[in-house]
Amino acid sequence: MAFLHAIADTALAKATVYNPTGLLTVRIVVIALLVGAAALWSAVDAWLRREDAGRTWLIASLVAGLGSGVLYVIGRGIxxxxxxxxxxxxxxxxxAAFTALLVLVPAGLGLLAGGRLTRPEAANPVEPVESVDSVEPAGDSGEPAAERPRRRPSPSPRRRRTPSPTPRRE
Structure with a gap:
C-alpha cells in the first residue's frame, strides 16, 4: 500500500508541474482508486478469514503512512x-497521517463487508477422500460396500469425563 500511495503522489506531483490548476478531477479519481484498492484487499482478507486481519491492517496503515512519505520524497526528488x-x-x-487514514478507514469497511460474505469453504463442499480406511469390506455379493467419507478431527479438544461423586449401583 505504501508503494501504491507513493506512486500516486509522485505521479500527481509530476502532473501538477505541467497543469497546476486543472487536476481536481484527476486527484479525486486517484484517491478513489487508492481507497478502492485498500477496501478490496481487506475485504478479500476478511472473506478468506485471515487471522488477526484487523491488527494486520492497522499496522499496514501505519507502515503505509510512513513508507509512502519517504518514498514520495525520494520519487519527487528523482x-x-x-x-x-x-x-x-x-x-x-x-x-503520513492522511495516507494512514486513506488505508485504515476503507480497510475497516472492507473487513466489515468481507466478513459478512460466505466463507470459501462453504461454497465448495468437501468431497469424500478415497483411502483404505474409508471403504468397507466386500459384502456377500463380492462388491465393495458404499464409501464413507472420513470424519475431520474436531478443532477443540475432547472433554474428559470426570467420575461422579456417587458410586454406580450394580
Whole structure:
C-alpha cells in the first residue's frame, strides 16, 4: 500500500508541474482508486478469514503512512523537482497521517463487508477422500460396500469425563 500511495503522489506531483490548476478531477479519481484498492484487499482478507486481519491492517496503515512519505520524497526528488530533505518532515507528519487514514478507514469497511460474505469453504463442499480406511469390506455379493467419507478431527479438544461423586449401583 505504501508503494501504491507513493506512486500516486509522485505521479500527481509530476502532473501538477505541467497543469497546476486543472487536476481536481484527476486527484479525486486517484484517491478513489487508492481507497478502492485498500477496501478490496481487506475485504478479500476478511472473506478468506485471515487471522488477526484487523491488527494486520492497522499496522499496514501505519507502515503505509510512513513508507509512502519517504518514498514520495525520494520519487519527487528523482522524477519531479529535486526535492531535498526539507520535504521529508511534512511528508512524515501530515502526509503520513492522511495516507494512514486513506488505508485504515476503507480497510475497516472492507473487513466489515468481507466478513459478512460466505466463507470459501462453504461454497465448495468437501468431497469424500478415497483411502483404505474409508471403504468397507466386500459384502456377500463380492462388491465393495458404499464409501464413507472420513470424519475431520474436531478443532477443540475432547472433554474428559470426570467420575461422579456417587458410586454406580450394580
Amino acid at each position: 522524477f519531479v523537482d529535486q526535492a531535498g530533505t526539507a520535504e521529508l518532515q511534512p511528508a512524515l507528519t501530515g502526509g
